[in-house]
Amino acid sequence: MQKMNITSSPHITNTDNTSGVMLDVIFALLPATICGIFFFGFHALLIVAVTVASAVVAEYIWCRAIKKEPTLRDLSAIVTGLLLGLNLPPTLPLWMAALGSAVAIIVVKQMFGGLGHNFANPAITARITLMVSFPTAMTTFVDPFVASDAISTATPLSGSQQIPTDITGLFFGNYPGCIGETSALLLLAGGIYLVLRKVITPELPLAFFLSAAALSWALGDDPLRTLLSGGLMLGAIFMATDYVTSPPTRWGKVIFGVGAGLITVVIRHFGNLPEGVSFAILLMNILTPHITRLTTCKPFGTEVKRDEK
């Protein structure tokens, strides 16, 4: 008798897979990455290369060390490294960038069990770790098209006084900031690509944008500047939408987005930190399991059942 392949139904699946999802995220980030390198020069390229490479190496070493099949093929380490690189200032020493990747992969991701098991976004947490450890290096920004050893400038957000930068500059990314977070235009394009490819749904970023804009308007700031400056675009589109650390439900995503938007503006307006997006996302990451539980929908047909009781 011929040997038959026996599986449980369904016997067909779609062609999506984890590495395909990650590849889409990498594609979506590429324009903003190239733009950042174009604005901030060769050192920016080095930083991104170092974060990606060290993320991959860290994942490989960890998997080998704990005798687990290396999970490099799912490309998630590359995404983490790339996101971290884009979140770093273009003048950062390379060893700090490498350290950040190691923290992201080993401490935040693998120690909790690897992809799908971490409770906080690795890139965000690594950025915060670097920020707390090396506050000066992490807040030293340069004007675009200036060699990286030139005199540093404040980002439009740092300090209590905002440096006037025109909105068009903010929109195209021609202002001092982290490597990948300055060009709102290309980040938005990447976000639209992800939505069209159905990698992410638009609820979370939209809720993030709207709540941040609304609160900053209420506080008397310029809502458009709030949206376009700092890491808000990158954070809302690429970091907050991380599958593992955001709620999978539609209303959960809305709550996450609103919460992160409000916390961002509160930190930016009242706090003395230059940037609030990372902390806002990290705080919402921690709340994610609770938000998910609150927003999980009732099974089909339960409404009728309740009436009968």
Next chain:
Amino acid sequence: MKKGESILKPFGRVRGGVRLPHNKTTAEAESVVLTPPEKVIISMSQHIGAPCEPTVKVGDKVYVGTTIGDTDAFVSAPIHSSVSGEVSEITTIRMPAGNEVKAVVITSDGEMTPDPEIKPPKVETVEDLLLAARASGLVGLGGAGFPAHVKLKPSADKPLDTLIINGAECEPFITADYRECMEHPEDILGGVYLVKKLLGIERVIICVEDNKPKAIKTLYEIASDKQDADDKVKLMKLKSRYPQGAEKVLIYSATKRKLPLGKLPSDIGCIVMNITSISFLYRYIQTGMPLVSKRITVDGNAVKEPKNLIVPIGTPISYVLNQVKAENPEKVLMGGPMMGIAIYDTSLPVLKQNNAILAFTGKQAESKPMTDCIRCGRCMRTCPMGLTPAGVEFAVKNPKLDELNALNVMYCMECGSCAFVCPAGRPLTAVMRLAKNEVRKAGK
């Protein structure tokens, strides 16, 4: 239905679901009657409910339509010989689910002589209809195999107002119901009018997915000509979205009523019948020939000549596959690719409720490689019942009853949508089955 009357749009839309590749390559393949095999193996359990006991012994002469298995149990349906010839063996066979059932093996004389005692039943009252439905051996031909006479039995405290005819056929590849619409539309309408009249049902909704426009047109044209003075028989064009033909989903689309867990459609005033079932019931009342053959779509990439075959019940699957020149299939399914069962032994016979045999080879016989869950939430958003398959997968590793109950696993109808969309290739539908078993075990 009156001429010029537009076709109904769905009244409700259930969340989630998936868009599947249709692969209805056999849609325009007219049914071909299969040359009967030398031997048929007729299982005594071809329905939900009590299995039948053989009523014949080895050496008995049988004809097409002779009753060979019956039982006193209410939820059951008699079984008939599908060929004429001699009972050569009464044996047990192992079904794909692992259970053993009795089976009657009949060696055909090649004549296919109908039983001389067969005559059309007299159907004038509800009781006549129920008796006829039971005697015909009819079970739900959509796949579940629920005995039709049980379904049709009216109950005093549950008035029925809607008859829903399920012609959704949302599984890929299968075109057996579609062929019924194209080849016997009069029988479908005839059955509808008869059941409507006898059961005193107010309205009938014949539901067909919008990927079968020809079937809708054919039924519409026939229905317009038929007598339906008070205009209570309607056609509904459903959106082609899997699992549109699942009972709960279909009832919601057709009536906007939600079927609660553990309830029957009759509890909310509905009765759902497969389109081929109602057509068969009408033919039985005209001819008296019980359910002895079944139209089956034979397709898949291992099949050289995909076809719709009219197959005597009990024909070994290997015989059917030989007839369509299937070469070295690596995976053979009874039923559609979403809910069908993969069989390990092609000598198993065709059952009443089978509507497809699919044979695959190469890549299509393989499954997606499995990686870790990335918590994308697609399974949750896809589940038409609003469940959390990924959460169940985690919970079932160390099953605790209250946890599984909190996840509402019993709502799962195993449609397979979650596993279809999972990018990590997790066996989510299998996990749901495991969880349901755990809950059932605890209930005992």
